[in-house]
Amino acid sequence: MAERMLKFVHTPQKIPAKRAADLRVEDFDEIYRRFDPSRAAEQASRCSQCGIPFCSIHCPLGNHIPDWLRLTAEGRLEEAYELSSMTNSFPEICGRICPQDRLCEGNCVIEKGFESVTIGAVERYITDTAFEKGWVKPVRPNQERAESVAIIGAGPGGLAAAERLRRQGYQVHVYDRYDRPGGLMIYGIPGFKLEKDVVIRRWRFLEDCGVQFHLNAAIGSATGEGAISFADLRQQHAAVIIATGVYKARDIGGPGSGLGGIVPALDFLTASNRRGLNDVVPDFDSGLLNADGKRVVVIGGGDTAMDCVRTAVRQGATSVQCLYRRDRANMPGSMREVKNAEEEGVEFVWLSAPEAFLGDGQVTGVRAMRMHLGLPDTSGRQSVEPVPGSHFTLEADLVIKALGFDPEDMPRMFAEKGLEISRWGTLKVNHRSFMTPVPGVFAVGDIVRGASLVVWAIKDGQDAAAQVHDYIRLSAPVAVAAE
Ligand code: FAD
Ligand code: SF4
Ligand code: SF4
Numbered sequence: 001m002a003e004r005m006l007k008f009v010h011t012p013q014k015i016p017a018k019r020a021a022d023l024r025v026e027d028f029d030e031i032y033r034r035f036d037p038s039r040a041a042e043q044a045s046r047c048s049q050c051g052i053p054f055c056s057i058h059c060p061l062g063n064h065i066p067d068w069l070r071l072t073a074e075g076r077l078e079e080a081y082e083l084s085s086m087t088n089s090f091p092e093i094c095g096r097i098c099p100q101d102r103l104c105e106g107n108c109v110i111e112k113g114f115e116s117v118t119i120g121a122v123e124r125y126i127t128d129t130a131f132e133k134g135w136v137k138p139v140r141p142n143q144e145r146a147e148s149v150a151i152i153g154a155g156p157g158g159l160a161a162a163e164r165l166r167r168q169g170y171q172v173h174v175y176d177r178y179d180r181p182g183g184l185m186i187y188g189i190p191g192f193k194l195e196k197d198v199v200i201r202r203w204r205f206l207e208d209c210g211v212q213f214h215l216n217a218a219i220g221s222a223t224g225e226g227a228i229s230f231a232d233l234r235q236q237h238a239a240v241i242i243a244t245g246v247y248k249a250r251d252i253g254g255p256g257s258g259l260g261g262i263v264p265a266l267d268f269l270t271a272s273n274r275r276g277l278n279d280v281v282p283d284f285d286s287g288l289l290n291a292d293g294k295r296v297v298v299i300g301g302g303d304t305a306m307d308c309v310r311t312a313v314r315q316g317a318t319s320v321q322c323l324y325r326r327d328r329a330n331m332p333g334s335m336r337e338v339k340n341a342e343e344e345g346v347e348f349v350w351l352s353a354p355e356a357f358l359g360d361g362q363v364t365g366v367r368a369m370r371m372h373l374g375l376p377d378t379s380g381r382q383s384v385e386p387v388p389g390s391h392f393t394l395e396a397d398l399v400i401k402a403l404g405f406d407p408e409d410m411p412r413m414f415a416e417k418g419l420e421i422s423r424w425g426t427l428k429v430n431h432r433s434f435m436t437p438v439p440g441v442f443a444v445g446d447i448v449r450g451a452s453l454v455v456w457a458i459k460d461g462q463d464a465a466a467q468v469h470d471y472i473r474l475s476a477p478v479a480v481a482a483e
Contacts, residue, residue, distance in 0.1 A: 011046050013115035014039065021343040025313050028191035028276050030096070031340065032121070037075075040125045044072035047117045048110055055119055058107035060459045061087045061094075065104060065119055072122055081130035084123060089160040089458055090202060092131070093185065095124025097194050098455050099334045131201060138208035141169035147238035147472050148173060152219045152230075155183020156454045157445025158243035159202065160461030161468070162211045168469050172211045173237065175228065177218035180277075181206075183245055185454065187270045190307050192314070196277055221415030230414035234441065238475070239468045242410070242427060242436070242443040243461065246451050250403040252299065256357030263289060265304045265402035272311050291317040295395050297366050298322045299354055300402030301331035306338065308400045309346040320346045321394055325353040325371050325384050353384070355391065357399065366394045405451050416441075426450050434464035435471070442468055 016032045016039075018024075024031045035043065047069040055065045064083055071080035084091045100106065100120040108116035130136050148171035151158040159181065162172045180186050182199040207213065219228050233240050249264040251257075271289035274281045283289045291312035298308045301324035312320045324331055327350045328338065338348070351371045358365040370390035373382040407425040411417055418438040420428040427436060427443040434442045444460035446452055 011042060013046065013118060014043060015118055016121045021345070024192065025344050028272075028314055030195050031192050032096075034128060035121055035125045037129075040122055041073050041075060043118045044069040044122050046110065047073075050109060054107040054109045055104040055117070059104045060453075060455045061462075063087050063091075063104070063123070068126060069117065069119070069122060072126060077126060077129055078133070078135050080126045081135055084126050085130075085136075088123075089163045089462060090156065090454075091123050092127035092198060093156070093194065093202070094455050094458070095120045095122070095127070096198070097189060098453065099336075101334065101336060103455070136205065138205065139163070139166045139210070141167060143169050145169040145171070147171065148236070149239045149241065149468055149472075150175060150233040150237040151241045151243060152176075152233070153183060153243035153245060153445070153447075154178070154181030154213065154215075155243060155245050155445060155457060156185060157245075157457035157461040158183070158241065159206060160458040161241050161243065161444060161465045162206060162461075163209065164462050164465030165468065166206075166209045166211055168465070170238075170469075170472075173214060174206075174211055175214045175217045175219055175233070177216065179215050181213055181215070183243075187273050188266060188304075188307075190269065190273065190311050191276055192310060193307070196273070220413060230416055234438075238472050239440045239442065241434075241461075241464055241468065242414075242441065242447060243445045243457070244408070244410070245446045246405040246407045246426075248406045248408055249401065250406060252354065252401055252403060254354065254356050256359060256363070259357050259359045259363040260361055261359070261363040261397060262357060262399040262401065265298075265300070265308050265400050266405075268400050269304070269307055269311060272315065291315040291320075291398055293318060294397035296320045296398045296400065297394050297396040298400045298402055299366075300324065300404070301326060301333055302402065302404065303333050303337060304404075305400075305402035306333045306341055308402050309341050310337075310344055312398075312400070313341075313344045313346060317398075321349055321396075322346055323349045323352050323354060323366065323368060323394065325351065326373065326382075327351055330373070330382065349394070352392075353386070358393065363396055363399050366396050366399060368392055368394060405446075407447055407450070410447065424450055433467045433471075434460065435467065440471065440475070442471075 016035050019031050049066050053066045068080040068084045104119045105116040149165050151174045154174050154176035162174050165172045181203045185199045268289050271281050271284040275284050292315050294317050296312040296317040298305050309320050309322050352368045354366050355369050356367045357363050370387040371384045374385045376382050411419040420437050427447050429436050429443050442464050444464045445457035
């Protein structure tokens with residue numbers, strides 16, 4: 001083993017080639033190229049095969065990272081794929097969009113002074129190759145079970161649960177209000193981070209596994225012809241998993257906040273993603289949700305804001321500024337994405353908060369104030385205080401609000417009083433069993449955690465599937481209702 005591994009001393013870290021900024025802003029393709037086989041093996045061989053692999057400990061899925069790195073270094077890619085897919089339902093997606101600097105790679109304890117192993121890029125390479133070589137085979141359960149499970153929401157949480165439950169032989173029905181599965185992976189996250197073909201490939205794969213998708217199917221409280229109520233689902237299925245994510249955009253008030261041209265981030269990103277998928281998007285064509293030829297100001301400092309600024313650049317904005325009330329060191333967004341945005345021409349206006357929106361009918365500017373960081377609050381985070389008399393104006397034709405998301409009122413949406421919510425509005429579950437206080441109803445992903453990460457939604461979905469299996473096995477068998 002030692003011959004092939006521990007190469008970090010002589011082999012420097014090489015991340016996959018990044019396309020030049022002036023070229024990549026011309027399209028919505030991913031910005032990182034793929035490793036070629038020899039580079040993947042070379043980079044995997046830098047791993048020092050730690051006895052206690054901190055990379056795995058800090059991967060939410062506990063991936064067997066050193067083992068699949070070794071198999072990749074030895075050219076045993078099919079085995080690497082099998083091992084990698086045992087713990088991760090969608091390794092090629094996590095390899096692309098996990099914030100590795102905060103998770104696996106950020107905790108790679110390769111000798112001090114050497115840069116981490118490029119774990120995410122290798123993970124992506126293994127499964128992309130597996131798809132191309134035909135090693136990714138549809139799930140064929142040993143035994144089909146009569147019981148069916150309903151999953152509300154086809155984001156990563158719901159899809160991971162679907163995959164695991166199909167492996168157990170359940171009849172899996174996924175309901176989503178949208179016309180394509182993927183949740184935020186299809187309509188939120190832009191193609192330059194995660195190309196849509198990658199998400200669609202998983203959709204097709206799950207269909208081949210026997211998962212039944214019911215699209216354009218919003219689950220709600222209404223009963224009657226055509227409507228699907230939560231109560232109907234409970235009646236028709238042995239268990240229900242709620243994986244509906246969080247979508248209620250936090251808003252901003254103040255003078256002028258009702259002017260035209262001030263739009264929520266997810267509307268803007270969804271329109272762009274739909275356009276990329278060749279859908280008809282009237283609000284994009286009319287210019288309402290299109291940054292082409294405009295001076296754009298994005299308010300917020302998280303990953304959604306980063307996706308908005310970089311989307312605006314690609315749409316042909318004449319200028320893109322990001323207004324954030326804290327400084328670079330204290331922003332929630334990934335540093336890697338800030339760097340990518342800066343390379344693409346985005347200007348960050350740190351320590352500044354909007355005070356009013358200017359314009360007559362249509363927004364023409366944002367009046368902002370400088371802020372400074374004060375004393376830490378009880379959570380340890382420094383407070384933000386305005387600097388008196390520090391007003392300034394940014395000219396803008398389009399203002400995008402990227403201030404985060406809260407959950408919908410789920411007990412009301414589903415007319416199910418038994419569902420309980422936390423003080424943050426998220427669904428309360430038993431953290432071991434993922435079950436809500438309503439028997440047989442489970443919940444996973446952002447609707448439980450609040451806005452989080454794809455990898456955590458996958459983890460919840462996988463774990464909840466195991467709990468649903470136990471729940472059904474221990475309950476009296478339930479017949480499948482006709483669709
Ligand atoms: P979602 O992905 O939100 O999926 C929920 C699904 O439920 C949706 O398809 C929705 O249509 C459906 N649904 C909701 N209500 C109903 C209903 N009543 N009936 C039927 N269907 C319903 N995470 C990362 O790890 N890396 C990133 O780079 C990253 N970038 C992001 C960029 C943006 C712009 C955003 C907004 C988020 C980003 N995230 C990222 C976070 C990540 O996308 C989420 O944490 C993750 O998608 C949550 O998964 P989920 O399955 O819980 O919900
Ligand atoms: Fe790293 Fe995410 Fe892959 Fe885990 S799933 S190894 S955190 S990229
Ligand atoms: Fe390899 Fe780094 Fe993980 Fe150690 S921490 S096993 S060197 S990838």
